Every structure is written in C-alpha cells, then in structure tokens.
Amino acid sequence: MGIKKDRQEYEKRIKKLREKKVKEFLKTGKVIGKRKGKAIEVPYPILEIPRFKYGSGQQGGIGQGEGEEGDSVGEQPGEEEGKVGDKPGDHMSEVWDISDLAKMMAEELELPNIEPKGNNTVEQTDDVLRSISKVGPPGRLHRKRTYKEALKRHIAMDLPIDEFNPLEGLSNERVYPAPQDRRYRTFKNIQVPEMNALLIYMMDVSGSMGEMQKEWVRRCAWWIDVWLSVQYKGLESRYIIHDAAAKIVSKDEFFHTKESGGTLISSAYQKAYDFIMTSKKFKPTNWNIYILHFSDGDNWSGKDTEKTFEIMDQLFPMTNMIGYTQVTSDYGSGQFLKELGKRYDENHEKLATAKIDKEDEVMDAIKSLLGKGR
Amino acid sequence: MKPKPLPVELENDRVQIESEMKGLGLDFFNTIYQVHDYNSIKELIAYLGFPRRYPHWSFGRDHMIYEYGYNYGNQKVYEMVINNDPSYAYLLENNDLAIQRMVIAHVYGHVDFFKNNLWFSKTERNAVEKFYEDALLVESFMDEYGYGKVVSFLDKCLQLKGLIDFHSQFMEEVEKQEQPDVLEDVDPWMKDFIMTEEYKAKLEQQEKEQLEKESRFPQKLEKDILKFLFENASRNNRKIESWQLELLRIMRDESYYFAPQMMTKIMNEGWAVYWHSKMMSHHGWAKDDGIGLYSKTHAGVLRHGLLNINPYQIGYELYKHIENKWNKGRHGFDFDRCKNQKRKDEWDTHAMEGLEKIFEVRKRYNDILFLNEFLDQEFCDQEKLYDYEPDYQRQQLIIKSRDHRVIKQKLIKQLVNGGQPLLYVKNGDYNEEGELLLYHDFDGRIMDLRWAAPVMHTLSKIWGRNVHLQTEFMLKKDGGFEPVVISCVDKGKKLIAQKFNVDKEEGEGEKHILAKGDDEDEKN
Numbered sequence: 001m002g003i004k005k006d007r008q009e010y011e012k013r014i015k016k017l018r019e020k021k022v023k024e025f026l027k028t029g030k031v032i033g034k035r036k037g038k039a040i041e042v043p044y045p046i047l048e049i050p051r052f053k054y055g056s057g058q059q060g061g062i063g064q065g066e067g068e069e070g071d072s073v074g075e076q077p078g079e080e081e082g083k084v085g086d087k088p089g090d091h092m093s094e095v096w097d098i099s100d101l102a103k104m105m106a107e108e109l110e111l112p113n114i115e116p117k118g119n120n121t122v123e124q125t126d127d128v129l130r131s132i133s134k135v136g137p138p139g140r141l142h143r144k145r146t147y148k149e150a151l152k153r154h155i156a157m158d159l160p161i162d163e164f165n166p167l168e169g170l171s172n173e174r175v176y177p178a179p180q181d182r183r184y185r186t187f188k189n190i191q192v193p194e195m196n197a198l199l200i201y202m203m204d205v206s207g208s209m210g211e212m213q214k215e216w217v218r219r220c221a222w223w224i225d226v227w228l229s230v231q232y233k234g235l236e237s238r239y240i241i242h243d244a245a246a247k248i249v250s251k252d253e254f255f256h257t258k259e260s261g262g263t264l265i266s267s268a269y270q271k272a273y274d275f276i277m278t279s280k281k282f283k284p285t286n287w288n289i290y291i292l293h294f295s296d297g298d299n300w301s302g303k304d305t306e307k308t309f310e311i312m313d314q315l316f317p318m319t320n321m322i323g324y325t326q327v328t329s330d331y332g333s334g335q336f337l338k339e340l341g342k343r344y345d346e347n348h349e350k351l352a353t354a355k356i357d358k359e360d361e362v363m364d365a366i367k368s369l370l371g372k373g374r
Numbered sequence: 375m376k377p378k379p380l381p382v383e384l385e386n387d388r389v390q391i392e393s394e395m396k397g398l399g400l401d402f403f404n405t406i407y408q409v410h411d412y413n414s415i416k417e418l419i420a421y422l423g424f425p426r427r428y429p430h431w432s433f434g435r436d437h438m439i440y441e442y443g444y445n446y447g448n449q450k451v452y453e454m455v456i457n458n459d460p461s462y463a464y465l466l467e468n469n470d471l472a473i474q475r476m477v478i479a480h481v482y483g484h485v486d487f488f489k490n491n492l493w494f495s496k497t498e499r500n501a502v503e504k505f506y507e508d509a510l511l512v513e514s515f516m517d518e519y520g521y522g523k524v525v526s527f528l529d530k531c532l533q534l535k536g537l538i539d540f541h542s543q544f545m546e547e548v549e550k551q552e553q554p555d556v557l558e559d560v561d562p563w564m565k566d567f568i569m570t571e572e573y574k575a576k577l578e579q580q581e582k583e584q585l586e587k588e589s590r591f592p593q594k595l596e597k598d599i600l601k602f603l604f605e606n607a608s609r610n611n612r613k614i615e616s617w618q619l620e621l622l623r624i625m626r627d628e629s630y631y632f633a634p635q636m637m638t639k640i641m642n643e644g645w646a647v648y649w650h651s652k653m654m655s656h657h658g659w660a661k662d663d664g665i666g667l668y669s670k671t672h673a674g675v676l677r678h679g680l681l682n683i684n685p686y687q688i689g690y691e692l693y694k695h696i697e698n699k700w701n702k703g704r705h706g707f708d709f710d711r712c713k714n715q716k717r718k719d720e721w722d723t724h725a726m727e728g729l730e731k732i733f734e735v736r737k738r739y740n741d742i743l744f745l746n747e748f749l750d751q752e753f754c755d756q757e758k759l760y761d762y763e764p765d766y767q768r769q770q771l772i773i774k775s776r777d778h779r780v781i782k783q784k785l786i787k788q789l790v791n792g793g794q795p796l797l798y799v800k801n802g803d804y805n806e807e808g809e810l811l812l813y814h815d816f817d818g819r820i821m822d823l824r825w826a827a828p829v830m831h832t833l834s835k836i837w838g839r840n841v842h843l844q845t846e847f848m849l850k851k852d853g854g855f856e857p858v859v860i861s862c863v864d865k866g867k868k869l870i871a872q873k874f875n876v877d878k879e880e881g882e883g884e885k886h887i888l889a890k891g892d893d894e895d896e897k898n
Contacts, residue, residue, distance in 0.1 A: 001429050002429075003420060005434075006420070006432075006434030007437055008434070009429075009430075009525070011434070047431075047435060049529065049532045049535075050827075050828040051533055052797060052829055053825055054795060054821060055821065055822040059784070060774070061682060061762060061788070062682070063678075063679060063759075064678040064683060064684075064759055067760065069773050071772070072771060072772055073680055073681065076764045076768075
C-alpha cells in the first residue's frame with residue numbers, strides 16, 4: 001500500500017485505456033498523434049472520475065487584461081473531445097515507439113511482414129564501433145579488453161599478480177599489457193539487405209475530390225507511413241497531385257491543393273515514371289518503390305485509361321507495388337477501378353486495389369493495400 | 375517519507391516570524407513545519423497533505439501529473455498546509471531561504487484562516503488521525519473482500535463526492551410551534567368573523583399540504599444525497615453491504631471536510647498572500663539577499679489570468695482594496711451618496727479602520743459573500759477585469775463587458791455550490807416503485823449528460839432501482855428549455871429523455887435517446 005501501489009494501479013489502467021484507444025483509432029483510421037521520426041507524440045490520457053457537471057464553455061467567463069469590448073481574448077475551444085472518463089492532459093504528452101504501434105497495427109489488421117527485395121544485399125559498414133580488432137589507432141584502444149588480455153597472459157605465464165590489500169596498499173607487481181595484448185574497437189562489416197523504400201503518393205485533386213475524401217487519403221497515408229517506416233530502415237516520400245496534368249509537390253501542398261479541372265489519370269503515372277527514370281538517387285535496383293494512388297476514378301476518356309495501363313506495365317517491374325484506392329466522392333465513383341479489374345488479374349502480385357465508400361472503410365483499404373506483404 | 379525539522383537558521387527565523395505575526399493580530403493553531411525532499415513532497419501533494427490515505431489509483435494519477443509538471447518546470451508547489459490542530463506544513467528541501475521564509479509566513483496566514491473563518495468552524499480538526507483511521511479501515515476491507523472489489527466500489531463513491539449539503543451544518547430546524555386555537559376564548563358571535571370562508575380554505579389548504587408533505591419521501595428536497603443514500607439505501611437495496619455503506623460515509627465526511635476550502639479559495643489564498651507580502655516587504659523578511667528572488671516569486675503568484683481569474687491575486691487585491699476603503703472611510707451612506715466626483719476622488723476621513731475591517735471579513739465571509747459585497751466598479755477597473763463570451767461565428771472568445779455587476783454575477787454563478795450543478799433527491803419512491811428521482815435546479819446551464827450517464831448508473835447500483843433526473847433541456851431544436859426527466863437505461867450505456875409533467879410528476883410522450891455513455895463496465 002502507499003503511493004507506489006497507487007501509481008502502479010493508475011499506470012495499469014492507462015495501459016488498458018491506451019490499447020483500447022489504439023483499437024478504436026484502428027477502426028476509423030483516425031490519425032493518432034504527431035509523427036516525429038521513429039516516435040509518435042500522443043496526448044497523455046488522464047483518467048477522470050465521472051461526475052455531475054456542467055457542459056463546458058457555455059457561458060464564457062471572467063478574465064483580466066487590456067482590451068475593448070468585442071476584442072478577442074482567445075480561441076473558442078472546440079467541443080470536448082474524447083470519451084467520458086478520460087481526457088487528454090493539458091499539454092501533457094507521451095512518446096510511443098513507432099514499432100509498438102506497428103505491432104498493434106499488424107495484430108489488428110493481420111498484416112504480413114514485407115520481404116524486402118531479395119538480391120540487393122550490399123556490404124555496409126555498421127555505424128557503431130561494436131567489434132574488436134588487434135590493430136587500430138590508439139584512440140580506439142579498448143582498455144578493459146586490453147587489460148583482460150594482459151591478465152590472461154599473466155595467468156597463463158604464471159607471472160606474479162598484484163592483489164589489492166587494504167592494509168599494505170599496492171605492491172609493485174602490476175599487470176602490464178604488452179603490445180600483443182592491445183585490443184581496439186573497430187567497425188564491423190556486415191551484409192545487410194538494402195532496406196530503403198520510396199513512397200510515391202499520388203492524388204487526384206480534381207473538383208470532384210472533397211475535403212472528406214482528402215481526410216481519408218490523409219489517414220491512409222499516415223498509417224501506411226507508420227507501417228512501412230517500421231519495415232524499412234529508410235523511408236522517403238514524394239507527392240504528386242494531378243487533375244488533367246500532374247506535378248510534384250510538397251507534403252503540405254499535397255493535402256491542401258484543390259483544383260477544379262477534369263481528370264487524366266495517366267498524367268500522374270507518367271509523372272511518377274519520369275521521376276523514377278530521371279532520379280539519380282532512387283534507382284529501382286536499390287530502392288523498394290511504392291506507388292499509392294488515390295482518386296475517385298472518374299477518368300475523362302477511355303483512351304487515357306488505356307494509356308495509363310501502358311505506363312503501369314512499364315512501372316510494375318520497377319516497383320514493389322502499385323496501390324490504387326478509389327474513394328467515393330459526392331459525384332459518385334468512377335470506372336477506373338472496374339477497368340483495372342478487367343485488365344489485370346485479381347491476384348496480380350504487384351497490384352493492390354481498395355475502395356473507400358465511407359469513413360470506417362479506411363482501415364479495410366489499408367489492409368488490402370498492405371495485405372499482400374509486398 | 376522522512377520528515378526533517380527546519381534547519382536551525384530557518385527555525386530561528388520561524389520563531390521570530392511567528393511572534394511578529396501574533397503581534398499583528400493573527401491567531402493560529404500550533405503549526406508544525408516539516409522539510410521534505412522532492413519524492414516525499416510529491417507523495418504528500420498527491421495525498422493532499424495527509425501522510426496516509428486509502429489506496430486508490432486517483433492518488434497515483436495526481437502523483438504522476440505533479441511529477442510531469444515538475445519535470446517540465448511549469449509547476450512548483452511552494453507550500454502545502456493542512457487544516458488540522460496542530461496544523462502541518464511542508465516545505466520543499468533545497469528551496470531558497472527567502473522562499474522558505476515566504477512560505478512560512480504564507481502558511482501562518484492559512485492557519486489563521488482555518489482557525490478563525492466561520493465556514494471552517496465545523497470541520498474535523500483532527501483530520502490527520504481521522505483520515506489515517508479511515509485509510510486503515512479501507513485497507514482492512516481490502517484484506518477481507520479483495521482489493522479489486524473495494525477499489526471498484528471506491529470508484530463509484532468518488533463519483534458521488536461533493537453531493538452534500540454544506541449549509542445544513544449551519545442550520546437548525548426550527549420546530550413549528552403549535553398554533554394556539556384562536557377560537558377557544560372567543561365569544562361565539564365573533565367566530566363567524568374570524569373563521570371566514572377564506573380563512574377556512576387557507577387552513578384546509580395548509581393541512582392538505584402538510585399531509586402531502588408527510589406522505590412524501592423525502593419530505594422535502596434533500597441536497598445531502600450521500601446522507602440520503604447512507605440512511606436509506608440498505609432498506610431499498612438488499613445487496614448493499616455494510617462495508618459499502620461505510621465507504622459512502624467516508625466519502626461524505628471527506629466532502630464535508632474539503633467543502634470550506636472550496637468555498638473560500640479566493641479569500642483563503644488572498645489572506646495568505648496578504649500576510650506573506652506584509653511580512654516579506656514591510657517587515658523586512660525578504661532581507662537584502664532575497665529581495666530579488668522574493669519579488670520574482672511574488673509576481674509569479676500574482677500573475678493575471680486571461681480566461682480565468684487568479685484566486686491568489688484577486689483575493690489579495692480585494693483585501694487591500696477593502697483595507698484602503700476603510701482606512702479612508704470611503705464607504706457607507708455619505709460616500710455612496712456623494713455625486714461630486716472631485717470630492718469623491720479625494721475622499722479621506724482618516725478613519726484608519728482598514729485592518730480591523732479585513733480581520734472581520736476573514737472571520738465571517740466566504741467567497742460568494744466576499745465578492746458580492748466588495749467587488750465594485752473601482753476594483754474591476756483597477757484589476758482590469760472583463761467578462762467574455764464565446765462568439766460562435768468568429769470562433770473566438772470576445773470581451774463582452776467591464777461592468778462590475780455583470781462580472782460579479784458571473785463570478786458568483788461560477789462559485790455557487792463549488793461550481794457543480796445543484797442537485798437534490800426529490801422522490802425516493804418515484805413511479806411508486808421505489809425508484810429514485812433527482813432534481814436539478816436549472817439555472818440556464820445544461821449538464822454534460824455524457825458525464826451524467828455513468829454517475830446515474832452508479833446511483834442506480836447503490837440504490838438498487840432505476841434512477842431518474844429531472845432537469846431542463848431543449849428537446850427540439852430552438853424549442854426552448856422545458857422540463858424533462860432523464861433516465862438511464864441499458865446499464866448506463868444509454869440515456870433517454872422524456873418530457874416531464876411537473877404536476878403529475880411523471881414523464882410523458884416520446885422518448886428521446888440523448889447520449890451514449892461509456893461502454894466501460896465494471897467487472898465486479
């Protein structure tokens with residue numbers, strides 16, 4: 001009993017709550033927190049005991065300071081989020097390791113791990129000094145190991161060894177390392193598979209794609225990002241938006257651009273193809289390339305659809321996967337998904353398709369995109 | 375926890391500060407100061423200053439929150455003192471000496487307030503021991519009935535914390551005296567003049583009401599819901615066990631113990647700041663080497679709140695405002711009546727009654743009375759107080775007024791009943807099936823029903839029958855507020871609302887589903 005026990009009990013409850021929350025998030029595909037590299041910053045849940053209370057922010061309040069009538073003193077807080085019994089702590093957050101989240105994600109969605117491209121193992125030097133060598137610069141002398149070697153030699157040769165006696169102090173019979181005892185820290189050469197992946201996100205920003213559709217895309221992208229960044233060591237993303245023409249944009253622009261034009265899907269794939277072919281960095285032989293396309297599938301012409309397939313045929317050998325997700329917009333759902341189905345076999349090893357009609361299908365889409373284990 | 379006494383140097387200062395403050399008219403319980411390291415301070419804060427509390431995870435939560443705040447540097451508790459005789463105060467080891475002296479003076483302010491303020495007069499003054507005994511009792515229940523089972527019921531009790539009638543302690547039931555029979559000694563011819571038809575009807579009406587009242591259960595609205603449950607739940611709910619009633623009793627005692635601290639937050643903190651400020655600056659206890667640090671800390675204590683008032687600051691300034699007014703005689707009939715602005719501005723009778731007045735105020739007032747009587751326009755202007763309201767179109771909070779009447783009204787509304795909705799037990803035999811009807815005294819603010827659902831479920835578990843709540847609600851959009859009765863069904867997962875017929879005291883018409891509660895369900 002005491003504070004230790006109380007604290008443990010609280011943390012036990014928080015852990016349960018956290019797991020429940022992740023499951024909920026995984027149901028709707030909502031974004032959990034802020035990504036910071038391999039970590040995710042999420043609001044720390046505070047368990048509150050339910051009580052009878054007033055709804056928040058109904059009547060304003062009293063404050064202190066300068067200002068005229070009508071001046072703003074702050075933003076109106078939104079509707080209180082979260083369920084009864086817990087609320088995010090004020091300015092309190094905790095950091096989750098992304099791999100923990102990915103693990104839960106894998107369990108929930110039953111995702112297979114990705115086999116990285118086979119042949120491209122390269123010899124890489126590990127960037128940590130974790131091996132031992134008999135030669136090396138003095139700066140990397142491993143004193144402990146060196147002393148151990150010297151001790152071994154002394155014992156083996158039955159040389160006198162000083163034993164520490166607190167009354168007499170140290171005698172002169174010390175263990176001296178000879179040059180052959182010296183050991184140095186060094187890098188280790190290891191064979192590692194090239195574990196980098198390039199993600200090309202492509203989105204249709206034509207007039208028919210609404211805010212809701214973009215939110216779904218945002219959620220898909222967030223979770224796919226989480227999953228792939230655990231599977232690969234290095235993960236880079238590029239963003240392409242298109243209506244009748246395509247361009248490469250920043251992540252921010254990707255989610256916030258709205259065009260009004262029509263749609264030529266081939267433009268996006270062409271752009272992706274050109275990007276890969278001209279890039280010095282992203283060689284298909286060294287990189288696991290993913291193309292993820294989101295559109296409402298309302299292509300302008302059948303001819304363009306044909307053209308798209310031609311480009312896709314060229315892209316398949318270069319990529320791990322092309323994922324196409326059709327999102328239903330206010331204007332309905334187009335034909336592109338159907339055409340894809342006609343053209344390619346359902347079990348095509350490099351093509352994954354998904355369809356999102358409503359919010360709770362986001363996670364199903366992610367599951368079908370990543371479920372191939374590519 | 376290893377408390378240490380004050381270091382010698384500080385102890386010497388304390389003795390002097392104590393005698394100086396007594397000389398200034400303060401009158402406090404003997405106060406025991408202890409120095410603690412960070413770890414045990416953390417623990418004490420989580421337990422609200424008590425060395426031992428019953429085991430519950432909510433203390434662990436507060437411990438964690440404090441630790442987080444401390445680690446990130448935005449929270450540093452300088453003082454912790456409990457209302458007890460003798461009082462205990464805790465200082466954080468390694469704080470600067472100037473800060474420790476400030477805390478010592480501040481604490482004496484609080485202890486004087488605890489001892490002398492009317493609203494504290496009925497509190498348990500041996501709380502340390504009492505809480506300790508209660509903690510042991512709860513622990514023995516845990517040994518007997520299992521930790522999980524007891525904690526789960528404690529969770530329920532904590533939801534009901536504060537459902538008491540604080541003012542009942544200060545009220546005495548006045549027995550209605552038997553009315554003498556007015557007709558007894560009267561000449562018969564006068565009877566008709568006295569017993570008019572009107573008077574007869576009135577008497578009958580009174581009798582009827584009395585009978586009706588007696589047939590009701592409870593006879594009048596009962597605000598002390600915890601008491602009502604404690605006294606009556608076992609008659610209604612055979613499953614409730616005596617240890618569970620005992621936990622309800624503990625929760626009720628705790629609520630009564632802490633209630634005055636909520637009722638006097640502004641006054642109590644203001645009083646403590648007033649005295650530490652007086653001691654530190656006017657009586658030189660900041661000393662030359664500590665004046666910089668003290669000023670900085672003091673300024674931090676008095677910072678303005680943008681969206682909320684800072685009770686330390688408002689309380690402190692309001693005492694000073696009162697002191698100033700009474701020193702200059704700027705109050706009363708003549709002053710209020712004076713229309714000559716120039717004369718009014720220069721008004722000073724050299725009455726010098728300020729100090730006496732604030733001592734009187736600290737004795738008799740609570741926050742509501744304090745603000746109601748002394749918050750005037752001059753003070754609001756000086757403290758730059760404003761009233762703000764949400765502007766839904768602009769999505770902003772907008773300054774609405776600087777009128778002291780508006781500000782006062784809103785502040786008091788926030789303070790009534792500790793900021794909690796006013797709830798009463800109205801009928802313990804609702805629907806004539808022994809169900810419980812609560813009554814919410816609606817003042818324009820609606821209750822958060824998502825939060826009410828689990829609490830109502832808890833009440834029904836304790837009461838053993840369904841629990842209903844009479845409140846007001848907008849059932850139709852823009853239809854205005856109307857009386858409704860809210861019932862909790864489906865194990866607290868769902869709330870339904872029905873129009874409430876106040877005369878017949880029953881719900882009628884269509885049932886609306888209002889809120890889905892948490893699907894969290896207890897295992898025990």
